[in-house]
Amino acid sequence: MEINKELILKVAKNSRLKLTEKEAEEFVPQFKEILNSFSKLDEIKTEKVKPSFHPIEIKNHLREDIVKESIETNELLKNTKNKKENYFLGPKAL
Numbered sequence: 001m002e003i004n005k006e007l008i009l010k011v012a013k014n015s016r017l018k019l020t021e022k023e024a025e026e027f028v029p030q031f032k033e034i035l036n037s038f039s040k041l042d043e044i045k046t047e048k049v050k051p052s053f054h055p056i057e058i059k060n061h062l063r064e065d066i067v068k069e070s071i072e073t074n075e076l077l078k079n080t081k082n083k084k085e086n087y088f089l090g091p092k093a094l
Contacts, residue, residue, distance in 0.1 A: 001035075003028055003031045003032050003035065004028060005021070005024045005025055005028055008024040008027045008028060008031065009024050012024070073086045
C-alpha cells in the first residue's frame with residue numbers, strides 16, 4: 001500500500017479530522033516510518049512461542065467463605081445514639 005497525501009486526507013476525513021494540506025504532507029513520512037516499523041514485526045519467527053495473554057499469572061486471593069456465629073444486633077448497636085429499631089440511623093441522602 002502506498003502512503004501518499006490523498007490517503008492521509010481520506011483517512012482524516014473518515015476519522016472526522018480536519019487536516020490542512022501542509023499537515024497531510026507532514027504525516028506522509030511519519031506514517032511510512034510507522035508502517036515500516038510494524039512490517040519488521042512480521043519478520044519475527046513465532047511458530048513455537050506460546051501465546052501470552054497475561055504476563056502475570058492471575059490467582060484468586062480471596063479467603064474461603066466460612067459460616068460462623070456473628071455478633072448479636074443488640075451488642076452491635078449498644079454504643080450508638082443513632083439507631084432506629086435494629087438499624088444504624090444515618091443522615092438523609094437526597
